[in-house]
Amino acid sequence: MALSVSKQTCEVRELVLRNKPTHMLEISPKGTVPVLQTREGQVIEESLEVMIWALRQNDPEKWLQPEQLPEHGDEFSMFDLIGRCDVEFKPHLDRYKYANRYHGVDPIDHRTKAEDFIAELDLRLSNGKWLFGGRPALADYAIAPFIRQFANTDIEWFSHTPYPYLHKWLNQFLLSEPFLSIMEKLPVWKPGDQITYRY
Ligand SMILES: N[C@@H](CCC(=O)N[C@@H](CS)C(=O)NCC(=O)O)C(=O)O
Numbered sequence: 484m485a486l487s488v489s490k491q492t493c494e495v496r497e498l499v500l501r502n503k504p505t506h507m508l509e510i511s512p513k514g515t516v517p518v519l520q521t522r523e524g525q526v527i528e529e530s531l532e533v534m535i536w537a538l539r540q541n542d543p544e545k546w547l548q549p550e551q552l553p554e555h556g557d558e559f560s561m562f563d564l565i566g567r568c569d570v571e572f573k574p575h576l577d578r579y580k581y582a583n584r585y586h587g588v589d590p591i592d593h594r595t596k597a598e599d600f601i602a603e604l605d606l607r608l609s610n611g612k613w614l615f616g617g618r619p620a621l622a623d624y625a626i627a628p629f630i631r632q633f634a635n636t637d638i639e640w641f642s643h644t645p646y647p648y649l650h651k652w653l654n655q656f657l658l659s660e661p662f663l664s665i666m667e668k669l670p671v672w673k674p675g676d677q678i679t680y681r682y
Pocket of ligand 1: 531
């Protein structure tokens with residue numbers, strides 16, 4: 484979504500994780516997606532770093548400059564919230580969504596623990612439509628995909644949870660142009676294929 488909003492046209496290679504292309508593993512042995520290779524040959528292999536790279540090239544929607552409302556904050560507090568999502572929420576999301584991949588894990592226990600972060604976001608969102616004020620910023624687009632996963636794990640349960648501001652925020656994210664524009668399914672890339680450009 485950051486690549487799309489910053490209009491960084493890229494050659495896109497869709498892949499299946501059980502059959503990673505050799506070239507990808509050569510440039511990024513860590514073997515996770517996404518991986519971005521820049522024109523200069525720099526390899527960026529963390530999604531947040533890809534977002535920041537794209538927005539530092541071009542940030543027409545000012546995602547790196549959230550509105551400076553007193554109860555919200557600046558770039559630093561935005562990175563702090565994204566970091567806390569990774570550390571305090573994502574591990575619980577994984578154990579709730581993929582409990583069978585872990586030993587001796589109770590998914591509902593992790594769902595309850597994940598709700599602390601959800602409740603915090605809901606409180607924040609009672610002050611403004613987006614996490615850092617009246618317009619979306621990096622934090623919204625970095626965090627919302629994980630909240631979407633959390634919601635979709637049991638959408639019936641989620642739809643009855645008492646987080647009205649968060650529900651609204653998630654819906655406006657799902658209807659936003661950056662999200663809708665990147666949900667296209669692409670065929671899996673193989674060497675020799677025609678180049679697919681996107682964003
Ligand atoms: N912190 C990394 C996490 C990336 C990650 O773990 N991606 C998963 C897919 S969502 C992956 O590539 N897993 C490797 C595999 O399943 O083989 C990032 O945000 O880029």
